[in-house]
Amino acid sequence: MKLLDRLLDWYIDVVRSHFVMHALPTAKSHFKSPEVLLQPTILAETMKRVLSTLCDAFNHYCYPLKYIFPEHSPSRSRFAHSLNAMTEIALSDYEFQIVSLMMIDYHLSKCGKPSPLDEDDEREKVMQDDYESQRLEFLNELREKVEILGIQDLIERVVAKVYHSFIQYYVSEQYSMRLEREEDEPPALMELKEVIYGPIARAVKVLVRDDGTICERMYELASECLARLRIGEMFSIVVGFPDSIPGLEDLRSCMKTQEHRSQLVASFQTSCQQRLLHSGVNTADVITFYISTIKVFRLLDPRGVLLDKVSRPIRRYLRERDDTVKCIVNGMLEVDDPNTGDLSELGKELANVSGKADDSNDDDYMDLNWVPDPVDAAPDFRNQRTSDFVGAFLSLYDNKEVFVKEIVVVIANRLLDLKNYEIDREVMHLELLKLRFGESELHSCDVMVKDIAESKRVDLNVHDRALLAPGVIPVNGKLHASMLSRFFWPTFKNDDLAAPAEIEDQMERYAAKFSTLKSGRKLTWLKRLGSVDVSLELEDRALKFCVSPDQASMIYLFQSSGSYTVSDLMQRLRVDEASVRRAALFWVKNGVLKEDGNSYVLLERAEESTKKVLMDDTARSSVQTAEEKATEEMRVYWSYIVGMLTNLQSLPIDRIQSFLKMLIPKELGYSRSTDELRDFLAAMIAEERLELVAGAYRLRK
């Protein structure tokens, strides 16, 4: 017996050296050709050949033992064991693993969702079925050899790696950015389940001993992959809402863990920072996005904890933008402003009274559906139960006053633009707004609306000839006025304007009539507000416009002369240059006037080049306003500097800087650095308005 053992030891040594010297090199030589890695069919063939070579050697080594040891003796299994170990170690190298990885991967990739085919095309279907059975046959063949070689563990490890990366790849390949679905398509998870429990499982089970959980594990994996995929796509889901609801459903069904939630928040915030919250995006777009965000996250997490977290950066950003309030108010009041974009959704939501301020507190003991806040809620999380996004916007700022101010201005403008004293629409808006802001906040709006209603009555009386005292000339029926209670309206720039004499005359008569109707009251005209219907009869064309009083008065001047210089117009209209230019621009755009150096000429005949002029002038005007703003800012700073140097004689630059920082009101904002200020002061020295004496600046006499 002992002798036999020693014989076996010796034989194992011989076999080992033979294996290393001859069998292994032969097997590995199959890998040598470079096209092996490129062609999947050759790959499979190579794999087969490698394993066959090894199997042959294996059988060959076992052959002599048949005569010495019985079939199931311990010695036989000892020999087989050591041989298997040797094979496994020999094949554990990188080369073999790569080849098998690629081979199995290739076979798995054929298992995926069958390519769509026509129902009638039986031949295709048969061919596909054929492929699958061929594939399974091949894998079965492979398994037999693997069993002989005893390298199941090795192959299982490889397969595990492969199906892991394959499923990842498959999910991202199939579902990446597939956020929309046809009606009859099943949800992504259902589809995945079908594929995994079907062809993939069939192929994997050939090579892996199934303990009954493998399909479930693969399905879990797929669901996890889908969750990660959709979490990364959250930004696109919000942008594509509501078309992207299927994508959202996917996420909702596969988001299970707390980790997913925090991942979602982090990834969404990052994409917001990168793609939304920078100065290249319109405020209106940010607001629209925020509305969609609210809707999407409400669907995903009705408790609103996720929403609360992801919306914080957006809200913080919106607070920084200075036209946020304007955009929101315009949206709520459905103002058509090309600059603010379409936010009419806000208006619709506002009209949706049922969704209004449901800020009943959390301690509603009658609420049987009450659940505590989730664990990941922030400490200052406040539950807002409704998906009321108007409320979300109104809570952007600490107080609603900013909105009220803007609303007053918008409503005032709208009331002023009314032509027939028809206040119904404004009254409706006002009532809706009152539900949000409370009665008292919008008191001045009430007065404004009432003013217009009252004006209608007064205006009727003014024009009523029956009430006319004998001998008084009636007011022209086309002049109508709105009487405003000065204290309740926003302050207007009451700039003077010289209206045409005829109109001035009518206005005086109107005012006189008003004073007789309302004794003790005097009418002060705001001549630059309102609108004028103008008909122009030129040599070759008749035009009709509805314009501002500025524009009307200006074009009226051209009735007597065909050309005026700018300073001439300024004098005659009693307005400043900017107003003249602005009013003239309107007429230039419409091809009625032409700019000629520093004067404007009436075009009795339309010019060919009208269009070109129009283009040029719009471009120029927008540039001008940007410049105007900068000059305006500088003018403010300069007047402060003059003020302090007049009174305090001379100051070093630090004091000037700190004065400007402290004293210029927040609304204007002073944000220049000391260096910028130094540059500005240097420019002023160059213009001989300042001088620098012993480190301190002073005004030049």
Add this chain to the structure above:
Amino acid sequence: MESQNAQAASGYSSLKMQDTPATATDSHSVTKRLQSELMQLMMSGIPGISAFPVSDSNLCQWTGTIAGPDGTPYEGLTYKIAMTFPANYPYRAPVIRFVSPMWHPNVDMSGNICLDILKDKWSAIYNVQTILLSLQSLLGEPNNASPLNAQAADQWDNNKTEYKRSLMAHYKDIEELGED
């Protein structure tokens, strides 16, 4: 060309003033008010009058400059004033005195001013700008009925040349005043 719908405001003749208790003001609202008054003054750019806080930490101490109006003995001269705003400004008048030596019927030799709107006629609707304008016009139109400087009042009424001479004898240029 017809004008339609020109807008007008009916001016209510009575100006309603809110009756706010003077005690309920805090220093913040004073600062805010003074800041906006400064803004208004700076932006209006009225020639000949100017004022500015002495330091950026305390907005209640201002120094001002008034140029003598043309056509008066003060033409071409500039005077410096100091303004101190009380904590309940604008419900109380600021305390104002001339820092530059002043020869004027309603200003005494230490610079104290006798002007009704700074005393009993004070109202919250006045502001720095209106005070400065009032002071400027006071230079040209003294109220000789209640003089603080009787000699000046007498000279104003009887001997303008003498008045101008005394005025120039007292006058000190702003540059010579130095920091105080």
